[in-house]
Amino acid sequence: MFRAPRGTQDILPEDQDYWSFVRSKAAEICQLYQYSRIDTPILEQTELFLRSVGDTTDIAEKQMYTFQDRGGDQITLRPEGTAPVCRAYIEHGMQDWPQPVRLYYIGPIFRYERPQKGRLRQHHQFGVEAIGDPSAEFDLQVITLARRFYDSLGLKELTLQLNSIGCRVCRPAYVRGVQEYYASRVEGLCADCKGRLSRSPLRLLDCKDPSCQAAINEAPRILGHLCHDCAKHLEFLQDGLGKQRVVFQMNPYLVRGLDYYTRTVFEFQPSDVGGQSAIGGGGRYDDLIEQLGGKPTPGVGFATGLERVILNMKNQGIPADVGVTPKVWIASADAEGRRMAPVEAKKYQDAKISTAYASGSLSLRSQLGRADSSGANIVVVIGANELASGTRTIRFMDTGEQIQIAEASTIDTLKEELKRFQKGGGIGRGGAA
């Protein structure tokens, strides 16, 4: 028997309300902040990610789905969303658009990982990027947009962790400082950290192994070694968050798994989840576009995992607030009605009324049963009686009331009666908390 590949999943009808709710909130908030949608291919040249994400990161070293296509090109299923957007920015000359270019995307992301709850090989991310402006206003905008997204879904208890990891002016000296500090302490470190010392020194500070904690506590902290511009940038952001009452915690050990970040990095973390530490995160990437072959162009962005968003909504008992379209079902009472039911359905569908029917070969009882279990609001019964008298019988499934009306007025009557079953949708309702 075939199954979905390991770490992938079908999103079944029962979950689609959550997905459309979350997606519509994302789109709604991006519209509010004037971010435009972009869709990039799921496939990119492998080199794009090696140059952006960093070829010594976990993602590049062991998590990418990479293959050679039939033409001999090295192709990778995108393991993150920022690099493709930057590639598109360069490719389509967006440096000549008004800056910053503000874009958002929603789509699948692929990483070869050991699956767990909230950790999949194919998951979906919603992300935003503001490219082309170095100012901290946009760090602020991206973070507050993210916060508003979570708030609008009703998610509680997400802590915002913030750090600055400096820039190319101040970081190299700091990294050397860390390396020098650790040089005399190699003995006590865990095996992973011994490897990190030369390859990704900043990750040393992020180690969870107990044997490394003592060394971390006394290690030099980046926040004390930022250059003037980085310090000012951070201060502006902190001040802005404070003015907007966005609560955050400085976390000097926050280091993200992608090499392209400069200055601001941040993560949103659920309070009580084990395996999945972050629900979303992002940061500034002032050198990335240049690394990808574009003109030096700064940028800042955020991305969040939709599976984790939905998981957290369910954990917190938050329902998906989506619109419900009232439904009509047609039931045929006999052979004559059975012939007319599909014709009748088409008339309603032409009039934009959501209409379905069960097989007329079933007893009327069964047809009504199916209408009921599918959530029909109104059932139209059609049979020899109705056809002979030029009428339709309409039954209200909530009350069991039934009325007979002239055939000619059926559509108008249905439209009128269905209004009371209309439920508002996610868009424009509820609003941001």
Added chain:
RNA sequence: GUGGGCGUAGCCCAGAGGUUUAAGGCGCCAGGUUGUGGCCCUGGAGACCGAGGGUUCGAAUCCCUCCGUCCACCCCA
């Protein structure tokens, strides 16, 4: 990549070597109403007991391997 738990119908699961032709609940289908749903009653379909191998007179039950899944670590969204 490391360590551990678990795999019995679509779903939740009983079952601990021989009263098993594998039980129950949900769901599904039909009938009880010859033109009428939800509740109730009756009946039915649906399981090569994850796969392969082994031990045994006998395996869903014990052992091994593989696969899947879940949890923790790691990493991240």
